[in-house]
Amino acid sequence: MENASKRTDAATVEQPREGPAWPAELMANANLPFRPTDALVTTQNPPDFDWPFVPGADRYRLELARDAAMDGGALVSAEPVINFYNFPGPLEEGTWFWRVRFHTPEGGWSAWSETRRFRIAEGSVPFPVPPIDEMLARMETAHPRVWTNSRELAAFRERRLHGAAKTVFENARASVLARMDDPLPPDPTFPYMDRSISSVSPEWVKALQDLRKYADTTLDHLLKAAFVYLISGDRAIGEHAKAHLLNFASWDPEAATRFDINDQVHRAVAYRSAIAYDWLYDLLSPEERQTVQDMVRTRIAVLIEHYLDRQPIYQYPFDSHGWTIAGYIGLMGTIMLHDIPEAEAWVRRAVPAFINLLPPWGGEDGSWSQGTGYWQWSSGSNKELMDVLLSAGAIDAYDKAFSRHEGLYPIYMFPHGSPTGVFGNDSHYLPDWPSIGLLNRLAQMYGDPRLQWAAEAIGERTVSGLQDYFYGDERIAPRPPADLPKAKWFEATGLVAMHSDLTDPERISLYFKSSPYGSYSHSQADQNGFILHAFGETLALKGGYYDYYNSVHHRGYTKRTYSANAITFDGRQGQPIDDFDAKGRMVGFASHPAFDAATGDAVAAYRGGELSRALRHIVYMKPSAFVVIDDLAASGPDGVSFEWNLHADERLTLDPDGGATIEKGKAGLQVRLHGADSRGSKASVETRFLDPEGAEATPVAWAAGMSQMHATFATPKTNAATLVATLAPYRLEGGAPQTIASEEREGYLRLSFEGDAVLYVRTAPAGAVVDTGADGYRFAGAALAVHGDSLLLVHGTRVERDGSVVFESDAPATAAWGDGRLSASADCDVALSLAVPGEVALCELVTGRELSADGHPAARLGSQGVHWTATPGRLALRLEQGQHAYRLDDAPLPGPLAPVTLPTEIDGAPGETTLEAWLDVDGGRLAWGRLALKAGKYEVLEAPAGFAFARHGRIGRGALGSSEPVLLRGEPGLLRLRRVGEAGETR
16 A cells, blocks of 8 residues: 655644554554654654554554654644655654554544654754655656666666676676577476475475575576676577566466465566566567566466555564565566556555565664574565666665665674674575675665675675676775774664674674564574674574474474573573564663673563563673673562573583583683572583474484584572673684683672773672672672773662762663773663763764763753763763763774785795775774785795784685785784695695
């Protein structure tokens, strides 16, 4: 349904009486939620507005105002006939409030929804969405419309003469020419059309995989041939492509490629044929065009019935296949507009919803709730319609906040060198060609050198996909993300990444999840779970495999909480699977050069009500130790046995001193449990994959025969527990885990780390004040970290040092400060104050923008999210809900430095390489560049201490390319290499 609406002046509208409440069942499950979420800070102007679809409603009233009471009337309003809306013009920056109500012919107007707040940040990017009539009028009437149009076609064809586009074109042409004499592919068959076996059996899945491979291979050939014709005008190849297109149009839509056998094959035949139709349009006779149009019309009718009629995507947006299909409906409608009469209705129904909801699985911070595996596939699918809407002249959806920030997701959650992905199905995939292509496209659209570097750090530019013809801009000079902090909280999806380095592929990384997206679709029941990578190895991993969707192994093990490094109880009971309301919440985060911290609250995910508290705090004591603190409580009087789960890929050994050691490849992880509540835990190791009933759920398909090790530390039955674990990753060769001294004291643990850092962990009941005695600290909070003059308070309200209050807040906050930095967050608006040395100025950490202390407090809070005042030795701030990071001194901002010369000796020949350099966000120097070599295998004979190959890390021997990316931290020194073989040799 199109988003028909009218903007109205509130003063002219009769205010309806208070009516029926919003149905409670619409506030839960996988219904479209209210957006903007309360307290959202957006850089998109205006943001997208959504609310639950109400069956029977004929219209809605959306109102916006600048005051929370909204008693002055709406400044902006609209009455759409569907449950989403995008305004056609920008709003004033600053804080807004919004509400919505629905209308039914029988009951009239409903009560208002809850009033929610959002703030449009200063420097926001306009994203007005014109009415669908205007977008339709803008769209191309001629062909082609996919990736180019009649005005730009000549320039688009010129790309084939240079660079990566030339390689893409030549590869596609050679592939087509090699198969010019092949017979047309026959309509495929499927052995289980009678559904004589289960659709989740291995046999059915194998037959589907064979069907998809056949369809994808033949359709890929069609698109390559049509594309080569579009670019070259080669008549023979065009006729070859046309023959294939008409052959696909002859396939029986009720046979093996029917929707209910496999929706992915059904949709692929339709939308890829539509793309080929667009590119071959001038070769097709009217009768041939009609043949293809009839096929598309027949196949798309089934898609519309499922995802716009029966289960509309704007009512239930969290359907992975449904979301993708809605995009393809919009794509086919855009292609067939003016050719098929019904195509206009396809566009009206699908395109506004796609623009508004893009994407259901993420938010304005660019993150993806279903994990790195499905980010690769779904992000690519999203761009198929985005690119066509752009080339057809409708709208540039790359201006959406999600798209503008999307590149941050792979930089933090799926960086180059990752030994696996993280969270969700298909997380076994490593960063590879999908990431390279997506990063190249994003770098191109925003001119972002950091994304260009991130793509190059994974590998050379991809030239295998047709999109690679126009994805990327080789003129953008790559630059590492030196200006970004090394940790990030993605608020929209409840994900946190903590890294020792963003650029080194052998970084230490911990990933933490407490997500509002539940365990639905491709997400799993792993709220408050973590994953730890170090030195290029997966150490603490997410257990289980995604052999295929809903397999015995996937459903019985991989989806379950006990397969995660998370908390279960009383015999592996955990969070329910396939439940959108099994949610977690990330309620605190801070990042500082000395330490990072995050707090997840997963109590709502344990839907049985057995737990009344399930907080997990994770503290990164930099550079090489993590502390996991679980604050747990049972609801019933008899208590429960809490279970602390840990998973490894290869070797996991229980240690006699209360912990475990994991080894994988060249790295190890020492895990130790501390404190009274951990003593007496029963430790066990399991090598089988057991389902909830204890039966073995063995992986099959590609994961057949694979194994892992699973440890559980189970407490005696108790009503409450504080479980404290330290995790120390280390290199097996020449390394050792960091020494961590543990002292148990009255009401707290004292953990001492190398470099004089100390972490105090409260073990007394929540609300107790911890007094560290001779150490001089008193604090109210879950933990307090100290390193020199820098402090970190985790989920607390007060810190005293030597009798003086150095931090105070009026609500629980997580904050790190010292050395000219402040990072703070809270789950609500919060007032805090802290002791500071001398005078301060408040500047945004990343941008360096100075934040004024002048003006009315409410006005400043409403415009910039903070109001602050400073007196000698004291800084007071009022912060809006969410995360904040500031500079408090005049230290230099990240920026370019003088180039660095790296002396080299390659096979005895002296030389030098000039590297570009930047001052990074923590005040260190990072240099980068490319090393010119004869491609082959090399041995590293000597290297500076801070040297690494961007793609390989600190290798002793390995294959290097002719232009190998390198990194250097610290001072340069001689790099000596010796060539020991050709790149392809295996000796």
